[in-house]
Amino acid sequence: MTVDQSAPAEVSEQPDEDGPLRGGPVLGAVAGAIPVALGLATLWYARGLGFGRLGDPGPGLWPSIVAVLLVFAGAVIAARARVARDTEAFTRGTAAVVIGAASLAVYTYLFELVGFEIPTVLLLALWLRFLGGESWRVTAVISVLATAGAYALFIIGLGVPLPHLIGG
């Protein structure tokens, strides 16, 4: 039933002329496979939690119900992978996403280790210069100013106990 309801919306959707590259049936199948896998993994995990009775449901019951829903929904998505046109292909630009996410993780790691000032300047510099394509001058000015601004706002102004180097 769910499929029927959604079908018209999809047909009426016009592809953007200038929009991102559409993903193929493989990606469409992946979009279905992930929920299925997640559902199965959850079922496997929840099995050890105990289902209880309807009168007193155990910790495993609700995750299992949701997992079954995910498996079915994922299967439907995978089955329609050929006709679905709502995925986007991964491109060379994906590398920038990986770098962006990794830089945030490194930032968080350094942030705890050496305080927030230096990692913040570095993070902003990376994003401005390399991911944003700004000039070195803009990069330098903004990364330093924004770090100082964040320091003033969060540490001095709002008293958030961020790990930091400068001041008490």
Add this chain to the structure above:
Amino acid sequence: MDVGSVLSGFAVVFEPQNLLYCVIGVTLGMLVGVLPGLGPAATIAILLPITYNIEPTPAVIMLAGIFYGAQYGGTITSVLLRLPGEASTVVTALDGYQMARQGKAGSALGIAAIGSFIGGTASIILLTLIAPLVADAALEFGPAEYTVLALIGILLVATLGNGALIKSVTAAGVGLLLATVGLDPLMGSPRFTFGSDQLADGIDFVIVAMGLFGVGEILYNLEHRLRPQPAVLSFGRAIPRRMEWLASRMAILRGSVIGFVLGVLPGGGATMSSLVAYAVEKRAAKDSSRFGKGAIEGVAGPESANNAAATSSFIPLLTLGIPANATMAVLFGALLLQGIPPGPQLIVDHPDVFWGVVNSMYLGNLILLLLSIPLIGVFVRLLRVRAGILAPLTVLVTMIGVYSIRNNAFDMFLVIALGILGYGMKKLGFEPGPFVLAFVLGKLLESSFRRSMRLFDGDVLGFFRRPVSAVLVAVLLITIVVVPVLRMVRSRQAARIAREPSQV
């Protein structure tokens, strides 16, 4: 209600000191509302030590101002950057962000501010008139009622998306699953915590919203950095045009009432109200396909509702001594520190505090409206900042904001992981809205259902034996069974009528 004490409450408000603290409170609230992550609860906690040295009435007026002021501010990031800082502004982001992309950011924020003002004010009037009555009604809501309410909410969530329904359902399912991370609410056994006590209390909503919407969106844009975003050249005006006003005035009215009623319910009232208001607008609209693509009613309704709810959430605190949400819990603490225990006796023992605070909200809302209109003009200019500069600044503020929730770097790693998830979902055609809202309502649904089962000794029919829950079950059945069936019958008839002339 004692008219004399209501009026003397106004006298309290207009004492210069109280006026000043009201202005400080709402301004501060609006500013922290703009900062993602740093919510009103944290701000009030940070300011608690300062309030030691202030009289109780101005202190509470200021802290209350931070709370409802933050509601105005939160809308700004939801609309401009698609960064909803609270569960109750998630639905605003759906159409608000689209309006901003279409160059109508000013209109979206303008109507949100006006809707918020009307919703807030209407709610205060109702609060003044019928607070004790409503408070008692809220107590009728037990686990059974919350179960049905959450179920209605989750069904509404699945219909929010624009794309394929099955994908909305899947996204909502993953949100429901994520909500189960943490110690089991009834048994205490760890679920999906992988032995980490960082996850024992579950994942904070703000982290989920910031990750899926904020960080996810930014990562997504990184991929397309070489293809410049269509520049947003116009912003619309903060003061709505006649057309916009006509389109949204009923939405504001409906939203205000929905917000007032649902806001009284402790736990998830404000979120439910924004969701219900959105669903109502979508149903009421002649052309519901505009929703999710920048429908102004989709901003006006939920924004009026969540502000009305923010105001009415004071009712349980001030009349019963029950904090309805995290911010109210901190306010509860603030009152205790002032030596004014919140409870049924508050209105009797400290009428000046009660009416002073309530009446200060009229003024606070007015100040916020006056403050918003010119500030909108400033904030929308954010959209003119190049993406290359705006993205790193947004990401920085998000990361620090997330840290400040629990002062914990682990949460920063979580928000990155959720950001990657949000990016992946977007690539694969899943929307974050249903995910995030299902996350909020999933906790409520599961724990309320299990509590109900214990209270009913395992008898599911218990849901039909309680009057309020029976009515809610009826509403639920009508929405999911009767209405679709009727619609199907009607469309069959229409099809037959359409066919007949051709046969003749």
Add this chain to the structure above:
Amino acid sequence: MSESFARRRVLAVLAAAAVLPVAACGGVKGGSDDAGSDYPTRAVNFTVPFAAGGSGDLISRAVAKAAEKPLGQSIVIANKPGANGAVGGKEVLASTPDGYNIALAVKSLFAITPLVVNDPTAIQPDKMEIVATLVQEDYVLVVNAASPYKTLEELVKAPSVKYATAGVGTGGQLSQALLFKGAGTTATDVPFDGGAPAVTALLGRQVDAMSGSLAETMEHIKAGKLRPLAIFSTERSEFLPDVPTAKEKGYDVVVDQRRFIIAPAGLPEAVSTKLEQSFAEARKDPAYETFLKDNYMERWEVSDEEARQHLKDSATEFATLTQRFGLTFKS
């Protein structure tokens, strides 16, 4: 490709250049100072491992404010909630024992949580130093004022009792479970998400009874909305002198919450003395006294050894009792 490699190298060098000197001198605030004789030379970080606004947060702020003067430095409070205080507590105990990192801790984490969760990394008492003990909070059993049960005897004889708790592994749950089990009452626990929702449920008569701290229930008792039936302390509370203890009624159930301040074990002698003296001084502060009264908290001021012994005894006692009654909280 080569560009990204160069980029990475530049970054690595930059990061190393930035990190090394800093890490070498331990300059991050919250890091270590070696001496101890001139302690404290800067602000002390006080981690409150509970959310802002709750009892744990309020008492910390009250005592910290009073301790700043005798300590001679400011005390900076940071809320770091999670797992009944385990998240923030573990972090502070893992820091350098220099007196600049202290935390609030609660008895239930040591006496009740182990009954509920298996945590191989749980805080070991020998890893911590108890700098100051602060308060004791009693649990009181209450019913709605409109409830047919006027006394404890009547309640335990009820055909079936549904009782609310503030959650799994709280004193409220343990006290009621032990009481009803001991009395042979058919009782079902309904855990809520914190004390306030549990009180709300009782006010709305969704449940028959609940056990909560005085801070959670007292205002409603005073307003006549809730009726206290028994208190789970060894002696009657000064705040509710007319309410009998469960013990008086023949049920040997004593459950309370206690709060104290901890620091990582191995503090230099001078630092430890300074902290202890400062908080001892703070406990005499009149504003602190008013705070305790307003929040229905009783003083619990004992030495490090006594506090340790108490935690140990309670943990053993609760474990034995739950075992004897065949109660399981773990699944």
